[in-house]
Amino acid sequence: MYRIRFHGRGGQGMKTASRILGSAFFAEGFEVQDAPSYGAERRGAPIFATVRAAHAPILERGPMPQPGLVIVADETLLPMAAGGGVLSGMGERAVLLLHSAVDANTWKQRLQLACRVLTLPLRLEETGGRGFVGALCAGAAARLVGIVSREALEGAIRQELAAMPAQVLAANLTQAGEAYDAMKKHAGCVCEAPEAPAPGAVDANWIDLPFEAAELSAPDIHGALTSIQVRTGLWRTLRPVIDPERCSRCHWLCGSLCPDAAISPEAEGLPVIDYEHCKGCLVCVAVCPRHAIESIPEAQAREQEASP
Amino acid sequence: MSETIYRRMSDLPSTHLLGGGTAMCAGCGGLQALHQIYDVLGTKTVFVNAAGCMTLLSVYPFTPFRGSWLYTAMASAPAGAQGVRDALDILCDKGRLPRDEDLQVVTLTGDGAAYGMGLSATSGAIDRNLDFLYICYDNEGYGNTGQQSSPATPHGAHTATATGPAGHSGFKKDLFGIWVANRPAYVATVIGTEPLDLARKIEKAAKLSGPRLILALAPCPTGWDFDPQQAAEIGRLAVRTGIFPLKEYLDGRVVHTKVKRPRTPVEEYLRAQGRFQHLFEPERRQDVLDAIQARVDAYWEHWDPSH
Numbered sequence: 012m013y014r015i016r017f018h019g020r021g022g023q024g025m026k027t028a029s030r031i032l033g034s035a036f037f038a039e040g041f042e043v044q045d046a047p048s049y050g051a052e053r054r055g056a057p058i059f060a061t062v063r064a065a066h067a068p069i070l071e072r073g074p075m076p077q078p079g080l081v082i083v084a085d086e087t088l089l090p091m092a093a094g095g096g097v098l099s100g101m102g103e104r105a106v107l108l109l110h111s112a113v114d115a116n117t118w119k120q121r122l123q124l125a126c127r128v129l130t131l132p133l134r135l136e137e138t139g140g141r142g143f144v145g146a147l148c149a150g151a152a153a154r155l156v157g158i159v160s161r162e163a164l165e166g167a168i169r170q171e172l173a174a175m176p177a178q179v180l181a182a183n184l185t186q187a188g189e190a191y192d193a194m195k196k197h198a199g200c201v202c203e204a205p206e207a208p209a210p211g212a213v214d215a216n217w218i219d220l221p222f223e224a225a226e227l228s229a230p231d232i233h234g235a236l237t238s239i240q241v242r243t244g245l246w247r248t249l250r251p252v253i254d255p256e257r258c259s260r261c262h263w264l265c266g267s268l269c270p271d272a273a274i275s276p277e278a279e280g281l282p283v284i285d286y287e288h289c290k291g292c293l294v295c296v297a298v299c300p301r302h303a304i305e306s307i308p309e310a311q312a313r314e315q316e317a318s319p
Numbered sequence: 320m321s322e323t324i325y326r327r328m329s330d331l332p333s334t335h336l337l338g339g340g341t342a343m344c345a346g347c348g349g350l351q352a353l354h355q356i357y358d359v360l361g362t363k364t365v366f367v368n369a370a371g372c373m374t375l376l377s378v379y380p381f382t383p384f385r386g387s388w389l390y391t392a393m394a395s396a397p398a399g400a401q402g403v404r405d406a407l408d409i410l411c412d413k414g415r416l417p418r419d420e421d422l423q424v425v426t427l428t429g430d431g432a433a434y435g436m437g438l439s440a441t442s443g444a445i446d447r448n449l450d451f452l453y454i455c456y457d458n459e460g461y462g463n464t465g466q467q468s469s470p471a472t473p474h475g476a477h478t479a480t481a482t483g484p485a486g487h488s489g490f491k492k493d494l495f496g497i498w499v500a501n502r503p504a505y506v507a508t509v510i511g512t513e514p515l516d517l518a519r520k521i522e523k524a525a526k527l528s529g530p531r532l533i534l535a536l537a538p539c540p541t542g543w544d545f546d547p548q549q550a551a552e553i554g555r556l557a558v559r560t561g562i563f564p565l566k567e568y569l570d571g572r573v574v575h576t577k578v579k580r581p582r583t584p585v586e587e588y589l590r591a592q593g594r595f596q597h598l599f600e601p602e603r604r605q606d607v608l609d610a611i612q613a614r615v616d617a618y619w620e621h622w623d624p625s626h
């Protein structure tokens with residue numbers, strides 16, 4: 012069975028990538044299972060999607076503990092434990108494909124991985140939609156597994172993106188084709204692995220739950236303001252940074268307009284951004300009349316923080 | 320009515336009550352309005368929330384509120400508010416809750432609930448003169464389920480259920496007018512990009528009792544298809560073009576609180592959003608653009624005839 016896991020952020024097209032790859036496998040005569048996995052979070056939050064393909068009925072379900080191929084659309088997810096465990100379960104025979112401008116060897120060293128690491132050069136400006144790289148990633152995956160033809164890939168893209176305007180579809184076909192070609196050297200490097208028995212699986216031991224009155228059974232939160240434990244700062248790919256020299260301390264403006272209420276002034280009136288929760292929408296950058304807020308890539312900001 | 324404490328922008332609250340860490344999209348115009356509203360209403364509030372994006376504010380065990388929040392079915396938030404109001408009244412009457420600790424009951428729903436599915440429950444609540452504040456964040460579609468058309472979807476917009484070359488064929492329902500026809504205590508439109516206008520209206524609404532509606536236009540990067548960074552500019556264009564009039568109803572009179580003269584052509588607002596792109600490409604739909612502009616012009620011809 013082929014096992015492929017796509018990681019990205021909501022809006023980058025990983026769900027679509029899994030559907031395209033799934034449909035392409037299907038066209039090649041495989042049994043297929045593809046499923047996205049995300050919570051209530053929205054665009055920008057880490058998500059993943061899985062594809063299983065085999066020539067026999069697929070009995071495995073749920074998340075994918077031992078993928079043969081992992082594709083990461085957004086490198087900022089890598090250092091993140093909450094990113095859904097991007098690297099989890101990657102054995103020596105697995106392949107990691109990163110959509111990144113940094114080269115594969117550097118990543119291999121940084122991440123200290125034994126498995127094969129490949130990169131797909133970063134192309135965020137594509138017309139498939141802002142930061143949408145679903146077709147691109149599906150195209151690369153199709154070539155890496157080695158048994159999906161270009162025709163099956165294109166047919167799958169036409170099918171999955173049927174609702175898109177013609178020029179968007181065309182752009183996605185081009186992108187996917189380029190990724191398919193770029194992976195030519197590595198075609199077929201992803202291996203099939205046998206169906207694994209669920210570790211320690213035992214027969215279900217059903218327990219009957221008696222009906223409880225609402226005061227016992229309904230979820231009930233007694234703590235106030237508990238949402239601040241959720242670090243939505245991890246959604247950010249760009250970080251707003253305030254220049255205190257330029258800032259005129261009109262904090263009621265950026266402080267009111269920040270959708271997430273992540274800006275409040277300190278005693279002297281200088282606004283301070285709560286990076287634990289700022290989602291990086293950059294509304295503040297757009298509204299600041301003094302142009303005192305600039306945006307820098309989150310990865311760069313973290314590197315600067317790490318080195319004194 | 321007493322004077323406002325919000326005389327200039329610098330009077331706006333600087334520390335914020337709504338917690339971060341919510342699941343709303345980056346750049347959500349609804350959340351922008353809600354956090355400002357919460358700052359003015361304060362913590363003596365209980366929110367009754369119908370199914371919609373904002374249901375995700377409080378996902379067990381997390382909540383951004385400092386007080387209570389109750390989840391109801393999509394059509395029933397005003398009925399839920401009735402139950403909460405009744406319970407508070409009983410507690411106050413029995414002396415188990417001091418009157419000065421009484422809470423403001425706030426219904427919070429999207430447009431799908433407010434304009435459509437929940438309108439019957441709203442009508443009943445107004446008939447019973449329920450003392451509640453209804454906040455509708457209007458993202459002009461069923462956002463939480465993938466932006467299908469709702470009765471608030473504007474003419475010409477693409478939605479998940481209006482994908483044809485001319486977009487949504489209907490016209491946005493006039494919820495402000497429906498409420499006003501019932502002669503409630505207060506009705507106002509607000510938007511997060513006009514925080515001072517918003518604060519004054521919430522301040523006013525909070526002091527009144529009876530049925531009150533705050534209708535907040537909620538620019539929605541996900542459903543309207545624009546970059547989150549554009550959210551404020553799109554909100555401002557909604558006001559500048561006159562497509563979203565800022566107004567209030569009080570004591571039998573409708574007053575416009577911001578009147579732009581001259582108005583920016585509505586095309587600038589439409590062009591900035593992916594959901595209207597089909598009106599410009601591959602070919603320009605002058606017929607649809609004219610129909611939208613004509614509606615805006617007719618509205619202002621009625622309310623501001625000299626301009």
Ligand SMILES: Cc1ncc(C[n+]2csc(CCOP(=O)(O)OP(=O)(O)O)c2C)c(N)n1
Binds near residue numbers: 393428430458463
């Ligand atoms: C009776 C009923 N029908 C359908 C749904 C599914 N549903 C959940 S949220 C939602 C959309 C609500 O739209 P709106 O009120 O505009 O809020 P938004 O999602 O845009 O914030 C729908 C249709 C439901 N919860 N209840």
Ligand code: SF4
Binds near residue numbers: 261265302
């Ligand atoms: S809007 Fe700009 S100038 Fe004003 S306080 Fe915020 S960062 Fe400073």
Ligand code: SF4
Binds near residue numbers: 268285291293294296
């Ligand atoms: S980018 Fe700016 S406006 Fe957006 S959440 Fe962060 S601080 Fe708030």
Ligand code: SF4
Binds near residue numbers: 342344346538539540
């Ligand atoms: S879909 Fe729209 S209204 Fe809903 S959370 Fe996202 S931006 Fe806000």
Ligand SMILES: [Mg+2]
Binds near residue numbers: 458462469
């Ligand atoms: Mg809605």
